[in-house]
Amino acid sequence: MFQTFAVTSTPEQGPARLAALRDEMKEEGVAAFLVPRADAHQGEYVAPADERLAWLTGFTGSAGFCAVLAEEAGLFVDGRYRVQVRSQADPVFSPVNWPETQLADWLKERLPRGATVAFDPWLHTVEEIDRLRAALRPAGIVVTESPNLVDRVWDDRPAPPSGAFTAYPDDLAGRSAADKRRSVAAELKEAQQRAAILTLPDSIAWLLNIRGTDTVRNPVPHAFAIVMDDGTCQLFAGHGKADAVADHLGPDVAVLPEDGLLAAVASLDGPTRIDPKSCPVAVAEALTAAEVEIAHGDDPCRLPKARKTGAELDGARAAQQRDAVAMVNFLAWLDEEAPKGELTEIAVVEALEGFRRATNALLDISFETICGSGPHGAIVHYRVTEASDRAVSPGELLLVDSGGQYIDGTTDITRTVTIGDAPAGAAEAYTLVLKGMVAISRARFPKGVAGAHLDVLARYALWLDGKDYDHGTGHGVGAYLSVHEGPQGLSRRSNVPLEPGMILSNEPGYYREGAWGIRIENLIVVEDAPPLPEQDDRPWLAFETLTYVPFDRRLILPDLLTGPERDWINAYHADTLSRIGPRLDAGPRAWLEAACAPI
Structure with missing residues (x-):
């Protein structure tokens, strides 16, 4: 519902x-x-x-x-x-x-x-x-x-969340929590620091292999943690929230009341690490008042969390394939129902969630579905409400950005489709956006390159046509964690070098206010690039595509594509058909065969 x-x-x-x-x-x-x-x-x-x-x-x-x-x-x-x-x-x-x-x-x-x-x-x-x-x-x-x-x-302010924490299986994480704590401790020792204070929910979830229900759609626990240079840890959580994970946490993780954080901080020996990008001023002031030496440094969990383990990548691939089946079933249904002019945005959102739930593996959607018809598609993060619900009408574009939370992975995908004949200018803009997405997908780059260096590839075709978009090209994605995850990204502001195992979104767009919006999004993962015959001896990286769902061929203008771009799209559609087709019933499979026909 x-x-x-x-x-x-x-x-x-x-x-x-x-x-x-x-x-x-x-x-x-x-x-x-x-x-x-x-x-x-x-x-x-x-x-x-x-x-x-x-x-x-x-x-x-x-x-x-x-x-x-x-x-x-x-x-x-x-x-x-x-x-x-x-x-x-x-x-x-x-x-x-x-x-x-x-x-x-x-x-x-x-x-x-x-x-x-x-x-x-x-x-x-x-x-x-x-x-x-x-x-x-x-x-x-x-x-x-x-x-x-x-x-x-704020007289009617809601109560704080109080959901219980759960353990995340080591075989899906690819590393035990004890191993992660040892790694953080080794980093602290090398830096001659006695402790690190963690506040970010996804960092604590990753470190301790736990999950929670404290924010909608993102399975993270609200807690604070102090990790010591000997690998022990103090977890500060609301009353009873960590009871179910006590055995999982083990004797080296002490569970303490959440309101005890500042007193514990004041008793630490320095140097104590805080990340100034995520540490609240209140915590730093408590350290200063207690004359505990402060060391500024990165949250020690963020970078290793971003480098997915082999188990996490296997889980991501499985989750993406499962989610792709739901998406193809949805798109086949949409192609049949939308031209009748009887759907609304809310009906589309409900139908898509239904297809995901039919996988019998969905734990939650990964964010509130963005479903913008016509002019609503130009509102980049539009969320339909009962008051704003709008008909999905022939002659308009429909932008749907959505995702799922599965125990083995988090998904995020955007597809823009035309309902009947495309409005003026939409196919040209769609093809330029697709060219940008293909450019990122095909990129090879030397080790040390960051998202800020690659972002221009997604915009180049749009820029040549005097167009641009006002959001980053891509964000990091967690492993049954936050659908937006740092520190990596594809944007002008992302200076973190990309490393193998990092999952990112690849989602250029273009928006014509009052008319329509276009965004196309796949998830990709950084990998070591296959060697070329005459490449130099520096390490090279590339992207593996994780998402396999067809683009709307009705919006692709072949004359705007280069030969390599056309080849990539055709190969992508052939892979989509071979990966997803066998998992479909006859009707959606026939739809997919047509959607994946060569350009």
Whole structure:
């Protein structure tokens, strides 16, 4: 059944909630208060109890923040959400293009010397606040910690999540938790550090081979952890949440109350590692107050988590193939039903989830399905609601971005299809987007190259035609974990060198506001490149494709393709037919044969 989980605010509620917050700011004597989309764990996904930004502003995107002043409230969003924010937030919130406009610059233009900017120290990272303080100090603007003023006025705030943790099988993880803790301990010893503090839910899930239910669609546990240089660990969790995994964790992992974290932090010997990109200011302040030496360094779990084990890659391949069967069954059904003009976006979302559940292996979808017909497709992260539900009509494009959570892997796939005849300009744009996706898929590159170097390959054909898109080309993907996973990515801002075993999405797009949107997405994994006869002796890398679901041939203009691009698409479709066809019933198989016919 269709359902949504996000805390929402209608545009009409925004002014009253903003006024209540400003009353609290006046009481506290602060000129500005920051409202991020974040929780104390600093992961990308938050529980309803932490959806403060959505409650205040109505904006439900996965990234953004609001800077509330006495006379203005700037709502900072990136290029993915600039259409969406205008429809969700009341005009009392002024959209600000971010990161083009930096928060410090915006504040300096509006606040006098001596003004105070307040923030909740649990909801902002050390790096974020250090950068803000450094930028505002010359202007005489003070950045100070504060109680959370939104919580004071959010009377019906949901309770924090309380789901139990579960153990993740070692044979699917490919490594035991004890082995992972030993590796982290060795890294700490080499760096002459005594401990590392972990806050990211997916890092703790990976390290201890546990999963949870604390954020919707992402099986991560809300907890904190301290890993010592001898491999022992303290896990700070809500009451009873870790009871079911006590035997799995073993004697070297002590389970302690969640509210005991700061006291434990204060008792540590230094140097203690924190990652300034993910450590809340509150934790760093507790270390400083206790005079514990702080060492800045990367979260020791993020990079090894990104390098999938052989078992995790085998699981990813199996999950992708299972998910592809569901997708092909869905697309065959859609091709038959949509031209009748009787479907809506919600009906499509429900049908797709039904096909995934028919695999008898789906544990959950991996994020709220993006299903945008016609102009809704141009809203990059559009989420249909009962209020916005729109007919899927002939003569329009339909963009569907979706995924599944399976015990052996997390999937994420986008396909854009035409319902009947394609609208003007859509086939040309679709083919350019496909050319970009093929370019990434075919890429070979030397070791040391990062996503920032490859991102241009996905955009090149679009750029030649004066087109672009305002989101990254790809993100990392977890192993029955978060569908968005760092530190790797394919974007201008991703400087982490790609390594074998890293799974990424490959999803260029193009969006014509008010008309349609196009995005095509496969998952890929970094691998050692097969040798070429005359290549030099440096290590070379390439991508293995994990997703096998056909593209919409009706939207492909062959004359815009080069010979190698056409060959790659035809080979991809032939592989899709051979991999997925035998697992289909007669009707969907016949549809797949036609969809995979050579171009």
